[in-house]
Amino acid sequence: MTEQNTILLRGASLLGEQSADVLVVGGVVAEIGSPSAEGARVVDADGLVALPGLVDLHTHLREPGREDAETVLTGSRAAAVGGFTAVLAMANTSPVTDTAEAAERVHDLGRAAGLVDVHPVGAVTKGLAGEELAELGLMARSRARVRVFSDDGRCVANPRVMRRALEYVKAFGGVVSQHAQDPDLAGPQSCCHEGELSGRLGLPGWPGVAEEVIVARDVMLARHTGSRVHVAHASTAGTVEVLRWARSQGIAVTAEVTPHHLLLTTDLLGDYDPTYKVNPPLRPAEDVEALRAALADGTIDAVATDHAPHARHDKEHAFVDAAFGMLGLETALPVVASVMVETGLMTWADVARVMSTTPAAIAGLEGQGRGLEVGAPANIVLVDPSADVTVDRDASVSLSRNNPWHGRTFGASVRHTLLRGRPTVLDGSLVEGR
Ligand SMILES: NC(=O)N[C@@H](CC(=O)O)C(=O)O
Numbered sequence: 001m002t003e004q005n006t007i008l009l010r011g012a013s014l015l016g017e018q019s020a021d022v023l024v025v026g027g028v029v030a031e032i033g034s035p036s037a038e039g040a041r042v043v044d045a046d047g048l049v050a051l052p053g054l055v056d057l058h059t060h061l062r063e064p065g066r067e068d069a070e071t072v073l074t075g076s077r078a079a080a081v082g083g084f085t086a087v088l089a090m091a092n093t094s095p096v097t098d099t100a101e102a103a104e105r106v107h108d109l110g111r112a113a114g115l116v117d118v119h120p121v122g123a124v125t126k127g128l129a130g131e132e133l134a135e136l137g138l139m140a141r142s143r144a145r146v147r148v149f150s151d152d153g154r155c156v157a158n159p160r161v162m163r164r165a166l167e168y169v170k171a172f173g174g175v176v177s178q179h180a181q182d183p184d185l186a187g188p189q190s191c192c193h194e195g196e197l198s199g200r201l202g203l204p205g206w207p208g209v210a211e212e213v214i215v216a217r218d219v220m221l222a223r224h225t226g227s228r229v230h231v232a233h234a235s236t237a238g239t240v241e242v243l244r245w246a247r248s249q250g251i252a253v254t255a256e257v258t259p260h261h262l263l264l265t266t267d268l269l270g271d272y273d274p275t276y277k278v279n280p281p282l283r284p285a286e287d288v289e290a291l292r293a294a295l296a297d298g299t300i301d302a303v304a305t306d307h308a309p310h311a312r313h314d315k316e317h318a319f320v321d322a323a324f325g326m327l328g329l330e331t332a333l334p335v336v337a338s339v340m341v342e343t344g345l346m347t348w349a350d351v352a353r354v355m356s357t358t359p360a361a362i363a364g365l366e367g368q369g370r371g372l373e374v375g376a377p378a379n380i381v382l383v384d385p386s387a388d389v390t391v392d393r394d395a396s397v398s399l400s401r402n403n404p405w406h407g408r409t410f411g412a413s414v415r416h417t418l419l420r421g422r423p424t425v426l427d428g429s430l431v432e433g434r
């Protein structure tokens with residue numbers, strides 16, 4: 001055993017429960033309990049909570065096309081700092097990830113960055129145009145092994161196209177992740193939750209029902225096709241009701257919620273700050289409450305960041321013209337800890353489920369989501385559950401600065417991240433180079 005490939009995590013609280021030492025040899029969890037530390041590099045994990053490495057079902061990395069906002073490398077850095085060991089990179093790049101070659105390029109850039117597993121999401125339709133199916137089968141069979149397909153940024157609005165996509169991906173165990181937004185109910189300019197505030201601010205509204213009708217339609221299509229649909233960034237209490245019904249019927253639907261929809265509300269738009277412009281929009285407190293309850297009771301399966309970096313010149317506009325989206329990778333765990341754990345709604349074991357194990361299962365990722373099992377790849381994050389950290393957008397490793405959490409203080413932080421036993425983050429700082 002050499003120091004390089006043997007690491008002992010000493011005294012970590014596993015899933016926030018019993019303390020133990022975790023011995024990692026050659027990238028694999030070799031022993032849990034009180035293994036000998038001989039020859040191992042020791043990482044003091046006393047007081048830290050060990051979770052399996054986080055898995056993000058919904059990340060925008062912007063490469064190719066908008067490398068000024070984020071690249072696969074800079075987004076991988078943000079992911080590692082946030083405790084992630086795998087991310088699904090959305091297809092709305094330029095060009096769009098709608099071919100096997102495009103998917104392999106993103107996959108290879110992720111490998112080269114080497115900080116987190118980057119799994120490209122394949123577009124459902126060519127050019128995200130909503131009409132002709134993309135090369136779903138070729139992407140699935142490519143070196144990138146694509147299993148998650150999404151036109152995210154746009155809704156697959158045509159029900160016939162959605163039905164065909166569901167039928168197609170069923171053959172190889174794929175899933176369609178839907179950005180649920182009926183384009184007629186939420187018109188082209190809509191940029192804020194439709195309600196009393198949108199009226200007062202004079203902003204075109206995006207009503208919750210525009211999401212709910214698509215979710216309702218899609219669960220019926222999932223039932224009809226026997227295929228799997230995943231609801232991206234669920235944002236309303238009505239969506240939760242539909243999901244609850246679909247689940248009671250045994251329909252194969254899963255859903256994610258973002259950290260921002262679990263904490264931020266529409267009234268932040270009062271002074272027209274485009275930092276808070278996001279799709280779907282921030283909703284009223286009743287929706288936020290329903291989303292928290294649904295995550296706690298399992299109606300919503302996962303937390304996904306929807307990390308959406310944007311260059312300053314795309315955000316600094318009048319509210320209606322600014323780009324939609326906010327950063328999320330570096331702050332997801334602290335936000336979820338504050339909203340769900342510190343409130344007593346969930347345990348750390350629940351956090352492991354919604355941020356690692358379940359997203360890994362939804363995306364069909366084998367070596368992820370089980371980093372605390374003997375014999376599994378050592379994808380592990382160590383969290384300080386009693387930190388006191390104030391978010392500084394200028395300290396971000398992302399290339400963008402559209403950070404809605406700037407200036408907020410959180411009580412938990414990521415200390416160390418291990419990707420197959422290799423530290424990518426130690427004491428909160430990136431470790432680059434293999
Ligand atoms: N969430 C956002 O507000 N923006 C996303 C697109 C999307 O997730 O719909 C983006 O690509 O910027």
Ligand SMILES: [Zn+2]
Binds near residue numbers: 280
């Ligand atoms: Zn979306």
Ligand SMILES: [Zn+2]
Binds near residue numbers: 152153
């Ligand atoms: Zn998105």
